[in-house]
Amino acid sequence: MQQKDLGLCGVGIGLRPCHYAYIEKEHPDSNWFEVLSDNYLCEGGASLTHLEKVRSTYPITLHGVGMSLGSTDPVNMDYLKKLKSLIKFTEPYLVSDHLCWTSHDGNYFHELLPLPYTEEAIMHVANRIKLTQDYLEQQIMIENVSSYLSFNHSTLTEWNFLQTVAEEADCLILLDINNIYVSSHNNEFNPYTYLTELNTKRVAQFHLAGFEDKGTHLFDSHNAAVHLSVWELFIQAVKKFGSLPTSIEWDNQIPDFLHLQQEALIAQTFMENYAVSK
């Protein structure tokens, strides 16, 4: 599959309904917006109207949670049909979902559930990504998720699994820096090893977000500013993979838009200072 010219650069911000009015009125500086595709798979109403307005001014990417790429259920073609319509409607620069499963036996959990890192899982997920890309006529990105457990019978590391799936499926990688940090803490591995050993040119975007320290584990809550330790990891990622499009995610206890712009500015500064020309 042809990799499309990304044509997207700098730091973008996750589009959230509480910011519609401000964005439409003030047209604030933002290189682009990341849109949660699942919130716009409807047929009409205010959400789509706001999305149309934002899209008329800013580049967008679509980021979803519903593909259930790792599930052993049949691929939900109805979901993909709706997503394809949204892609046609919005003409996004990138389309992404997660390397996980969210459904089993027709039961949807609305949570990013972990996969075992095995050869069987690689082939299974890669085949579903290929089918998805063929149907959407669009190369997609897969994102590493935050995990709270790992399986005993995994035969690969998470980064090897991510890289092999992406290569097998000919898709791109959305590298979530916060998720690497959260998973490394919870599953007791070195996050810098993840970056060092991830050797691929398929990384096309970074994610940044805040986590919550629950004492016994870190939780990917998206309700806080990016933590210092994640910024440090981000610098390493930028040094290795370059100045890739990066988005700030904030989903709970969402602050005003100016606060998100400040986070974006920090990310932009790190990118400009540490990126190596690629």
Added chain:
Amino acid sequence: MLSLNDLQKQFVKGLHTESDEILQCIHTTTKLSPAQQIGIYQSSVIGAKQKTLKEIYTTCNKLVGEDFFVAMINEYIAKKISTSPDLADYGENFSEFIIEFEPAKCLPYLSDVAKLEWAWHKLFSAATTKGLNFEKLAECYVSSGENIIFHLPPSCSLITSHYPIHRIWELNQDDYVGEQTIKLSEHELYYFLVWRNDLKMRIDLLDSITWHVLFLMQTRKTLGEIINELNQKFPNSDLTQILTTIVDKKWLAGFEIKS
């Protein structure tokens, strides 16, 4: 070693605490046992559904209070799986569940309020229609008036209740200012149309005849059949006036001729 399918099957059983077989497959960390690790996912799965139901059924929540509402939705979540990747589809039959929920039986209007809130939630993002083509309608009316089947917009829903649920809903809105008392009457039947006027949501209290005309349209009765039924049930009704109101309010999205 479990196959991927069996692993997911056991994981789901672990989420629902039906089996702890999955725990043997989970790596123990220095801080958390496998049971605690899967417990994190259990909390997230339930939490996502709780959040959705709280967002959809805000009035029900206010009517019964947070503790009662959480207990009610927890039982609902335990009984009803989600069958759609879209979390916004979860909670469709909550009003039916409330009828059977023993502790809520002393609140007979609660189920109808839930029905109203579900309609509001779904119609908010229903398809937008262009409205009637009057020129074409005029042509068809001349040639085959009685065989016309009118289409209601997908962004409208007809509801009845023995309780003034529109007032109950209104009083529980954050920005409501006005009369704070509601007279509950169990004998009267209220007729509602929940609909979206462009992007603005509305709840209209209708007279019974207008509601019935819209209901007959929704059940794909022809204009001729509607006239016959009105003559039988409401002999003194003025269909022309009712149709004028329906058209003026933009409650019609289109029409077809019955073949």
